[in-house]
Amino acid sequence: MTVAPVKAPRSSAELISAETPVLAHNYHPLPVVVARAEGTWVEDVEGRRYLDLLAGYSALNFGHRHPALIEAAHRQLDQLTLTSRAFHNDRLAGFAEGLAELTGLDMVLPMNTGAEAVESAVKVARKWAYDVKGVPADRATIVVADGNFHGRTTTIVSFSTDESARAGFGPFTPGFRVVPYNDLAALEAAVDETTAAVLLEPIQGEAGVVIPDDGYLTGVRDLTRRAGCLFIADEIQSGLGRTGRTLAVDHEAVRPDMLLLGKALGGGIVPVSAVVAGRDVLGVLRPGEHGSTFGGNPLSAAVGSAVVDLLATGEFQRRAAELGKVLRTGLEALTGKGVTGFRARGLWAGVDIDPAIGTGRRISELLLAEGVLVKDTHGSTIRLAPPLTITREELESALAALGRVLG
Numbered sequence: 001m002t003v004a005p006v007k008a009p010r011s012s013a014e015l016i017s018a019e020t021p022v023l024a025h026n027y028h029p030l031p032v033v034v035a036r037a038e039g040t041w042v043e044d045v046e047g048r049r050y051l052d053l054l055a056g057y058s059a060l061n062f063g064h065r066h067p068a069l070i071e072a073a074h075r076q077l078d079q080l081t082l083t084s085r086a087f088h089n090d091r092l093a094g095f096a097e098g099l100a101e102l103t104g105l106d107m108v109l110p111m112n113t114g115a116e117a118v119e120s121a122v123k124v125a126r127k128w129a130y131d132v133k134g135v136p137a138d139r140a141t142i143v144v145a146d147g148n149f150h151g152r153t154t155t156i157v158s159f160s161t162d163e164s165a166r167a168g169f170g171p172f173t174p175g176f177r178v179v180p181y182n183d184l185a186a187l188e189a190a191v192d193e194t195t196a197a198v199l200l201e202p203i204q205g206e207a208g209v210v211i212p213d214d215g216y217l218t219g220v221r222d223l224t225r226r227a228g229c230l231f232i233a234d235e236i237q238s239g240l241g242r243t244g245r246t247l248a249v250d251h252e253a254v255r256p257d258m259l260l261l262g263k264a265l266g267g268g269i270v271p272v273s274a275v276v277a278g279r280d281v282l283g284v285l286r287p288g289e290h291g292s293t294f295g296g297n298p299l300s301a302a303v304g305s306a307v308v309d310l311l312a313t314g315e316f317q318r319r320a321a322e323l324g325k326v327l328r329t330g331l332e333a334l335t336g337k338g339v340t341g342f343r344a345r346g347l348w349a350g351v352d353i354d355p356a357i358g359t360g361r362r363i364s365e366l367l368l369a370e371g372v373l374v375k376d377t378h379g380s381t382i383r384l385a386p387p388l389t390i391t392r393e394e395l396e397s398a399l400a401a402l403g404r405v406l407g
Contacts, residue, residue: 115151209350338406
């Protein structure tokens with residue numbers, strides 16, 4: 001009998017080189033190859049350890065391989081993973097009940113990715129506009145903000161203002177109006193009798209953690225009520241504990257008509273997203289009008305329910321609020337010493353680096369050498385979004401590393 005030779009493990013450099021001819025070049029990752037992870041730490045194939053200050057763009061709010069989430073996934077893997085929505089499964093009702101209670105809304109439309117949740121919300125808003133508001137067929141409009149990031153499908157990039165996301169992907173989907181973010185007067189001018197919804201990120205993540213003025217979200221809520229249109233809050237990055245509250249809109253006690261969740265909802269284990277809304281909104285959907293083979297599958301529902309249980313205690317929201325003060329204090333100390341400015345809420349910050357010192361990419365590479373993982377955005381800005389499980393000591397260590405690379 002011929003025994004196949006055992007392949008020697010490949011190094012980080014070899015694995016990175018091997019990707020080039022076989023993977024589409026739609027990402028420009030930092031040169032690290034992660035092989036293992038636990039909590040706030042990851043380890044590369046050579047065994048070097050790094051403190052993760054990106055947390056999968058908030059998909060890993062509870063850290064890597066949180067025991068409660070891993071246990072829920074293991075237990076469900078031994079029972080049932082997929083039925084499609086052609087049949088009921090025994091985990092979906094509990095997931096929807098828990099998520100509705102957590103958010104204070106009525107109904108859940110389970111999907112998989114964040115972009116799917118946004119696309120679903122666009123469809124629901126248009127259907128609501130025609131069936132409930134009485135907008136003439138095919139005339140519905142949705143108002144969005146510049147600097148937005150809601151995903152990368154052809155419809156979503158149609159209303160992006162980031163040319164790198166749009167260039168070469170037209171023709172674009174009509175029916176969207178773009179206004180300046182954090183500008184209530186411009187928003188009011190754009191809303192008319194055809195407006196189905198206003199779609200906004202309560203905090204713009206990809207733009208560099210851009211936080212609107214106090215009262216802006218309250219103003220959006222009031223305006224949409226007066227105009228008879230929906231307020232859709234995209235909390236795919238900002239929600240589920242990241243900002244020190246369950247939702248970023250909670251900072252102004254605002255309840256949108258539709259709430260979009262994803263990323264952390266799958267616990268860093270499986271892709272889970274959801275549209276959560278009032279019964280008067282999601283109730284416009286009828287069988288056959290929208291769906292997803294994997295949306296609401298038993299494995300996703302089991303993990304999503306475990307995420308909801310973690311958030312129901314309030315522990316992670318409190319940690320984000322308390323450690324957010326440590327983060328802010330550390331960044332204030334670096335302002336004027338390589339940091340030209342920053343925006344932070346909870347355990348989430350966009351940090352502007354003095355271009356004379358380096359680009360955001362360069363600072364990310366220098367931090368990588370220090371054993372800290374972050375990611376750049378928009379030139380000289382880096383984003384910090386550590387797992388909510390990070391300790392004060394770990395956070396202070398990462399801030400000290402940032403101070404060293406800024407020199």
